[in-house]
Amino acid sequence: MNAIEQRLAAVRALMAEANYDALIVPRADEYLGEYIPPHNERLLWMSGFTGSAGLVIVLRDKAAIFVDGRYTVQVGLQVSQELFEFHHLLEEPHAQWMAGQLPNGARVAYDPRMHPLQWQRATEAILAKKSQVLVAETDNLIDRCWTDRPAARIDRALLLDQTYTGESSASKRARIAQDLVARGADAALIFAPDSVSWLLNIRGTDVPMLPLVQSFALLAADGSLSLFIEPGRVPQGLAGHVGEGLTVFGESEAEAILFTYKGKSVLADPATANAWTQLTLLAGGATLIAGSDPVALPKACKNQVEVAGARKAHIRDAVAEVKFLCWLDAEVNAGRLHNEAVLADKLLSFREVGEHFRGLSFDTISAAGSNAAMCHYNHQNGEPATLEMNSVYLLDSGAQYTDGTTDITRTIAIGDPGDGVRGMYTRVLKGHIALDGAKFPKGTTGSQLDVLARQFLWSDGFDYDHGTGHGVGSFLSVHEGPQSISKRPGGADLAVGMILSNEPGYYRDGCFGIRCENLLVVQAVEDSSHETPMMEFDVLTMVPFDNRLLDVSLLTAPELQWINRYHARVNKVLGALLRGAEKTWMERATAPLVA
């Protein structure tokens, strides 16, 4: 038996003992955030899968893993098809699948801290049709089998100065408290750690990539706040920094405190807050008001200080990326074809000398040749591949700075990748340009704009199986809501100050991958001739696109002008910050194209 087989056997033994017919293992911990610290990587432990989203269902005699389109290639490489069936996370609802596999009356174990209440409710309803029951099991079965589980890392949070945040915690809390009053709530469960971090102007230091403070809070309608946090994370001077109204509790005190909300109405987001906190509030006699996290939208709409910080961070980040691109061209020209790990490390070496650098914002995707066909490839999962001549190299990376978060993808010619690749790259960039130039009225969601980025691919029978854009935090998570740009309907209306990525792509299995990504900020269009007030995007990312990959014959005149205008702006902004070969490289990379 290999390790995964042994683990499945151990878990199944516990399932048999407690008379469970199924166990659900999501990629989640009790904060339901995107980052899972190593000691909470239960899905990885169970399956070997390292992707950022997925779910395993262990039955007595079989098991299945559900992953989305980003990971259909990766799951085949990492997970044993003898031990697991593979299913699509979005197209094949896992609860229905499970209900279909199990007999009437079956018992399904889940850990209520690891799932949103909404999932719990929906799954319960699906199982109920076959008299199957969802059993809350807080004594996590995986943890009981995981004998060599790593210890949790707990570092002190840092206090983020108002010169970076632009607004005091007291002001933020007062603003959101008004919203609670309007929504008829006595309090709100602020469940997302990034919402808590933004609300208190604190940042975490114990989680790589994600500077949020693992914690949750209850904000009262008078602006006072109860914070639930491991004592080891509480920084010196927190009370003075946050201002009046803060009470700090250890997480072990949460159940007792949640019980004191008896008779109160508590706003909580059943889609994002874990079932445990809400079921505990209900058990203690509180009334739940289902509603969106009241912090999410104010946090997403960056104030002027945050936008100015983002611009500065992006210039610093662009200097690093440009230095890397210049170095890369020289290495390739000299015949030195490095491997993906060397390239990622080199880019990091340029970034980490930048002012306010706080680490990467996600695992760098450094993907040579056909590896880039996996949208979320990670060279650390195996032997890093080496660049190949006459191909494209896809580099998706970003960093955390005290004044902002970056995320950029460039696709780079290594030699001459040929007309086929150039044609696809040009279609992708045309979509990027169309979305970048969109103007739109109040009330428009990102899903309404998504087609702009896809239209030129769709025209010729191509598509990409991921969203076009995600929200980005301010020295916080590189993926934040409530805004997004994707095929899926819904998402928040786009509003001034929101930062989003613009990242159409194209992936040909086993061959190559292309993605063109800038970060954009939503701003009002200043034009007094407009009948209807419009919004538009302004670009934050300041790095040339690789003109060597363009098929200029596919570009319209306005598209060509867009590229030249963007490159002129990049050159103007970065030119003074570069010297010698790097300045020369920049001049060449941003030289105007002619039709």
Add this chain to the structure above:
Amino acid sequence: MNAIEQRLAAVRALMAEANYDALIVPRADEYLGEYIPPHNERLLWMSGFTGSAGLVIVLRDKAAIFVDGRYTVQVGLQVSQELFEFHHLLEEPHAQWMAGQLPNGARVAYDPRMHPLQWQRATEAILAKKSQVLVAETDNLIDRCWTDRPAARIDRALLLDQTYTGESSASKRARIAQDLVARGADAALIFAPDSVSWLLNIRGTDVPMLPLVQSFALLAADGSLSLFIEPGRVPQGLAGHVGEGLTVFGESEAEAILFTYKGKSVLADPATANAWTQLTLLAGGATLIAGSDPVALPKACKNQVEVAGARKAHIRDAVAEVKFLCWLDAEVNAGRLHNEAVLADKLLSFREVGEHFRGLSFDTISAAGSNAAMCHYNHQNGEPATLEMNSVYLLDSGAQYTDGTTDITRTIAIGDPGDGVRGMYTRVLKGHIALDGAKFPKGTTGSQLDVLARQFLWSDGFDYDHGTGHGVGSFLSVHEGPQSISKRPGGADLAVGMILSNEPGYYRDGCFGIRCENLLVVQAVEDSSHETPMMEFDVLTMVPFDNRLLDVSLLTAPELQWINRYHARVNKVLGALLRGAEKTWMERATAPLVA
């Protein structure tokens, strides 16, 4: 007191008698369809408003009318602002407004036959927050006050041959019964009269414009069907036409029959079926399964016979429209500027000689000059205006033919309307062209494509306050779901055989209005080089756009090619059907543009 004041007084007297604090009067009858026969025009009787959507709330001391953006101008012309407050139907939820106006504990009367169950549930929940109650009042208060109410018109339905429908009722019922089984339903409430008409291959003759049979039905999971219909509408030979499994009941028998569904699970669409049928099923002991009308999607996806019929009907319709446009140009050139009524009647005279003509599909919008700024203007509501030189004339019209339903809008130059109008017309047509040329994969909804039609208006700070496209029936309602193209998220995925309108517009209050509308049918793209199977639109409408209204400098080369290609196709299809001056007109109207 004027008539409306007297009516309000009479209704309020009944309200006082029954201790109602509010009465809700929707523009709806018990079939909840778009067409309201004169004897059911309760909203018009109460307010004077003739628009196709709206809602009045009568309180003891005030009243309000809610209309959407299409009718903001019209409501001001038709409804007394002294007697009614004006509110926006979509932006100001009427239930919230009413709850805010009324004291705690207030009683609100509604007729459960005139509202969907979903509305009833949602409104009940909103009122409950202030302990206000929604009281089902089946003895309609308006009807009791409406002393000179016209009699209902009841004509026999017609049997539609399979040479037009392409599929027998038995086959349709068997197909949909399978869906019921899959959805775990013993039966389905087929509430929409157009669904019933399609399912039984019958058409109504008593309602102008809308050839549906006012009726509803219950389809069992074995394909048998109980039809509820006024005996006077039942045609000779219905049983033989529909085939086995049909039982016909009078509508007065409905309550007793609905009570026989005790213990059965009945699929019903709470968003479209009236509250009365579903509340009666519940009262009788049935279980409701909330789900979409199982007929709607099969009906929307036209079969090959229906699409072929639509093409033929559109050619016939185009001949009439082209003859009218030729006549109109000659009249204007001769200095004869007719009024809107004369123009609408003239167009009708060309249409009604066409084979299979069954009447118009909606009230012709014949709008001269600034009247066209009202998107749904009707010249029959007042003194028809006369064409003005150097303006644009907007003509939105359509017809019912036994083989299909048409809907077309053309905006026509009357003299030289000037560069400003030409610029706006060109932006609208660019949007029409972009949507027409879209290719899209399975799973795409119309709302994802809507931006294609708006993008050129949005770029310059313009917009239009209506959807971009609606579904169209097959010798049925000119507005049908579940597909649509609009800003609103949702709507059905676009599928092969669906017919939709493509009708972006632009309206400048008090000045002019522009709309460019063709009907399109969704078809599969046949291209073996495509990685992802795509769909596209093929145009059904075969009438030239007015090239005199174009600012060619705003068109890209592909847009210019689109116009020339469309006009060449129109000329090829219609050329052989025209002679003399009409043929010459067509040649000139479709002459290729040069950049």
